[in-house]
Amino acid sequence: MNIFSEQPAVVLEHETALQVYFDALLQDMSGSIYAEESQKSLIEEKILEQNNILGPVIGIAEGSAPFTVNERRVSSKVPTWATTPFQSLLFSTYGVKMVVPLIQLHSIVNLKAPIKYVPSNSAWFMGILPWRGKHVKVIDICKLMAMKGAEFKGLEESAHKRLVLINDGSWGFVCDDVSKVFTLYPGQIQWRSDWTHRAWLAGTVIEHMCTLLDMDEFVLHISGISPAA
């Protein structure tokens, strides 16, 4: 854990300060909590792999060929990735259930290290998390959705356990937990009719009564309005 990431209340004794600094820099990552995390996310990847669904996830992470605006949707309603049955991840944030297509995810990380607070005007931009050499920009989806109207009450009460990385891993959103990976059929989704406004809210999964998110649109949206972008 990076103890320097938070403002220390007191200045440490000279020698202690140096020792803590050196200990952190020389920490063998193979035995650290980060390694544990990567171990866990590796295990998660393994499980996904067994279900034969890792391919697309890796594919996105490595190649990350962004769709052009025209390619993103086959009709005015349905994104290209949803024209055939697709694997998706059910997760919850502040107790609210949501679904994302696996193909748009990078990895899932246990949130043990503190997120570094970065001053910004946006309540939904939580800060930066150093992860495997990257600086992941961390988003609170619920707060982003609640920007207009107070759809989500009592947002402060929740404890975020996981970070879901999207895109090339430079963005991530917090969630309470991820619950399952399952196959969604295009017919199970009620697509939103208005694509001009918050297009990343793709539709509703009727069976689970929860929102389906489109991360391609989401990244376009937050890159446009994020203070860190």
Place this chain on the structure above:
Amino acid sequence: MKVWAVANQKGGVGKTTTAITLAGLLSSRGYNTLMIDMDPHGSLTSYSGFDPDTVDDGVYTLFKGSNIMLASVIKKTKFDRLYLMPASTALATLDRQLGAQDGKGLVLSQTLQRISSRFDYVLIDCPPMLGVLMVNALAACDHLIIPVQTEFLALKGLERMMYTLNMIMRSRKIPVPYTILPTMYDKRTRASQQSLRHLEEHYAANLSSTPIPIDTQFREASRAGVPLPMVDRYARGVVAYTTLLNYLADFDSVREQPFEKAVSM
């Protein structure tokens, strides 16, 4: 592969001169030698004919990411078997950017593990300040050379360096053997004599037997961009560094004939 780092928190004590002279001697003895410039000032880089303000890839690249093309990070110098991983001015921003991020002190040693079959010797020139670059060098080396100018102010610098070294060794867990090297020794001055005596009294176990004498040719060689051994094999200063090299090589018991290795990059 043997990794030697040259460090002292004081500037102008002969770190860069020591690194390039030893590297010049080693490469002319037939060893594939890599010099690594960890000092944002980039003296070793300029010395070797590269510009730290414009150089593309180098030490900085190692800290940027995992997908590193070693062939672009390591430059060939004008001299056979002598290579350089250059410093760029941007290195000065690393401490600000990285802070005390976990594990970032091991970036260099991880890189060196990847190229351990390509080089016989690695010489690391350290910056004069404590920070992530110095920690990387001290974590990566198997032997540390601490040049100390034989004058009184420099001795204070040595105490500071020893203190830092002890602290780092506690975190590193495997201690590093070190050699204190008196430099710019002028036997005619009292300051030189007295500080050498001080070193003998306090650091006898780790003191190099021959001090490096003042030799104005070092500055000339540096201006010409050539390691002094390549100009004058028998210059006073070079002879002294040869003695040091034999001592260090003996220490590491690798004095035997070099085996030719093709470095293809």
